[in-house]
Amino acid sequence: MNKYAPILIPTLNRYLHFERCVNTLSLSDLAIETDLYIALDYPLKDSHWEGYLKIKDYISKIEGFKNVYVIERAKNFGAEKNLTSAINFLFENHNYIVLTEDDNEFSECFLDYMNKGNIQFKNRKDVFSICGYNYPIVMPTDLDSNVYFWRGFSAWGCGIWKEKWSEIDFTGGDVNRFLMNPSNIFKLNKYAGNYFPALLEVELKNHVTGDTLVSMYLVKNNYGCIFPNVSMVRNHGHDGTGVHGGLLVDNIYSSQQIDANKEFNFKFENVNLIENVNINLLLKK
Numbered sequence: 001m002n003k004y005a006p007i008l009i010p011t012l013n014r015y016l017h018f019e020r021c022v023n024t025l026s027l028s029d030l031a032i033e034t035d036l037y038i039a040l041d042y043p044l045k046d047s048h049w050e051g052y053l054k055i056k057d058y059i060s061k062i063e064g065f066k067n068v069y070v071i072e073r074a075k076n077f078g079a080e081k082n083l084t085s086a087i088n089f090l091f092e093n094h095n096y097i098v099l100t101e102d103d104n105e106f107s108e109c110f111l112d113y114m115n116k117g118n119i120q121f122k123n124r125k126d127v128f129s130i131c132g133y134n135y136p137i138v139m140p141t142d143l144d145s146n147v148y149f150w151r152g153f154s155a156w157g158c159g160i161w162k163e164k165w166s167e168i169d170f171t172g173g174d175v176n177r178f179l180m181n182p183s184n185i186f187k188l189n190k191y192a193g194n195y196f197p198a199l200l201e202v203e204l205k206n207h208v209t210g211d212t213l214v215s216m217y218l219v220k221n222n223y224g225c226i227f228p229n230v231s232m233v234r235n236h237g238h239d240g241t242g243v244h245g246g247l248l249v250d251n252i253y254s255s256q257q258i259d260a261n262k263e264f265n266f267k268f269e270n271v272n273l274i275e276n277v278n279i280n281l282l283l284k285k
Contacts, residue, residue: 004030004115005159007065008090010039010083011102013051014241018102019058025100026064028111029262036065039086044076080210084170091162096122100157103237105258106132110232113264114159117226120266126223128164128214132157134231136252137282143229145268148279151191151224153214157233158225168217172208175199178216187219192284195219224275230259 007025011018025031038059043052062068071086090097096118098111110132117130127149133156178184179199188195198212218224235253 004034004111005096005098005118006035006037006090006094007098007100007111008037008039008086009100009102010041010079010086011055012041012079012082013043013048013055014102015051015054015058017236017241018055020236021100021102021104021106022058022062024106025111026062027108028106029108030111030115031064033066034111035067035069036062037069037071037086037090039071039082040073041078041082042073042076044078080208083210087160087165091165095162096159098157098159099155100233101155101237103235103241104157105234105236106157107232107259108262109259109264110157112262113228113232114157116264116266117159118161121226122161126221127226128218128223129153129161129225130159131225131227132231133233133235134227134229135283136231136256137279139229140276140278140282143276145273146229146264147226147266147268147273148229148276149224149273150227150275150279150283151215151218151222152283153211153218153225154227155211156235168213170208170210170213172202172206172213175203175213175216178220179203184220188216190284191219191280226273228259228264231256232259232264234258 009018009021022036025036028034040055040059043049059068059070071089073082077085087097087099098114113132114130121127121130131154133154185196188199192215195212195215198209199216201207202209202212234256237253
């Protein structure tokens, strides 16, 4: 067992995204002590093959990590199944893993933040995940900490614990019961305007997305995630190549400034890091 959390990247054919993701992770000082797992799905259509074969060739040349393991599918699993089955596989031997989609670019301090976050918050039941991304907002200037607690989740580079992840029903079976309680709708809208419409998509159109179900779980149980004041992740997925991202002409996510430090040390005065009302308002806007 490695004392540092393993990294999991699900992928299929987005070669340029995947290469950038792996390369930036490898720049971390902790990469050489970290196991990298790649869940490589099998092509579903002809257009997948070129990128898929490039990724297969590139994987054999990856350096800078302790070990590189490939979970290679013999048939197409689809994005959701490829991801969830790989997570379950890693949780057979690990209690905490670092998860990222293949279209993210990282700060050098990202892995340091993720591993220190595990130590800092693993015993807090109300902390569901350590998230490396921060939204493109102007943070308040009077903060006494370099992280914040919010009842939301971002899968753009996150650390997750087995016992907390396993509590969520990713089939969407809990959505109807949750939405039937008006107080839950009020709580959803308190934090973000997109939570309620996204849950309606799950219920009425069976459009199940993991982030939506995680957000419902957080609001329902008064849990949250830890986010850095300065993002450690830049996302390149809104270029029309992804399953959910779509295409943004003015793509702020791919040009967002990220932390330039090599190390990260948590800084906050109160051990019981709680919600910041001003940050909540900024995120809701």
